[in-house]
Structures are given as structure tokens and as C-alpha cells.
Amino acid sequence: MSKQKRLWNEAVQLIKVTTGEDAGGYPIDPVESSREVLANELSVKRSEFYAANQSGMRADVVFEIHAIEYEDEKLLEHAGKRYEVIRTYSSEPEYIELTCSDISQRA
Structure with missing residues (x-):
């Protein structure tokens, strides 16, 4: 079965969250x-x-x-919604699928 045509017509924001400590060892x-x-x-x-x-x-x-564009981000935004990346899958070396859960739908 052939895969549907790839249009690359959706813009998404990949979001990386960085945490750490200040010079005194306190969390920032x-x-x-x-x-x-x-x-x-x-x-x-x-x-x-x-x-x-x-x-x-x-x-x-x-x-x-x-x-090549994915750097293990755990959050993503698209069309005004924020998603958590809950699974990644790569069936072909050039592409990766990000299965996402809509954060706003959580109770």
C-alpha cells in the first residue's frame, strides 16, 4: 500500500522545556x-x-x-492547541511520527 502524498502544509511549534539550577544550587x-x-x-x-x-x-x-528536525521535544503547539508528545515512531529513516495528546482535554 502506498503512503498518502506528503504535502508538508501544517506548521507546528516544537517546544523544549529547560530546567536547571542557579549559581547557588536553587532550582530555576x-x-x-x-x-x-x-x-x-x-x-x-x-x-x-x-x-x-x-x-x-x-x-x-x-x-x-x-x-532530522526532531530533538526529543515533549511539547508541541498547532492551531492554538498545546499537545504532549506521548510516542514517537519512525517507519522510514527520513521521517518520524509524533503521536500527541491534547493537554487541554485533560481533566
């Missing part, structure tokens, strides 16, 4: 940095949806990006 407030990459928005596969649900998570959306 987390600092967020983000960068925009182009992505393809994919549907959540049925098996991923149920596997996430069994783990107490929600799988709301999957974004495919170029693997």
Missing part, C-alpha cells in the same frame, strides 16, 4: 524555547488510540515531520 523556573517546523497531520490509528487509552492517555493527533 522552567524556560520554554520553540521553533517552527513543517509537518503532515495524520489520523490516529485505531490500535494507537486504544493502546493509549489503556495506558490512561489520549492519542488525539499524529504529526509527521522530518526526523
Whole structure:
């Protein structure tokens, strides 16, 4: 089965959260940095949806990006929503799929 055409027509913000300590050894407030990459928005596969649900998570959306652009970010923003990256998967060396859970949907 051939994969659907990749359009790279969705802009997403990959968000890295950095924590640390000041010179006195006290924790500093987390600092967020983000960068925009182009992505393809994919549907959540049925098996991923149920596997996430069994783990107490929600799988709301999957974004495919170029693997070289991913630096293990745990947060992502798209269309005004913030997501947590709950799983990564690479079926091809050039691309990585980020399965995401909508943070605003959590109780």
C-alpha cells in the first residue's frame, strides 16, 4: 500500500522545556524555547488510540515531520492547541511520527 502524498502544509511549534539550577544550587523556573517546523497531520490509528487509552492517555493527533528536525521535544503547539508528545515512531529513516495528546482535554 502506498503512503498518502506528503504535502508538508501544517506548521507546528516544537517546544523544549529547560530546567536547571542557579549559581547557588536553587532550582530555576522552567524556560520554554520553540521553533517552527513543517509537518503532515495524520489520523490516529485505531490500535494507537486504544493502546493509549489503556495506558490512561489520549492519542488525539499524529504529526509527521522530518526526523532530522526532531530533538526529543515533549511539547508541541498547532492551531492554538498545546499537545504532549506521548510516542514517537519512525517507519522510514527520513521521517518520524509524533503521536500527541491534547493537554487541554485533560481533566
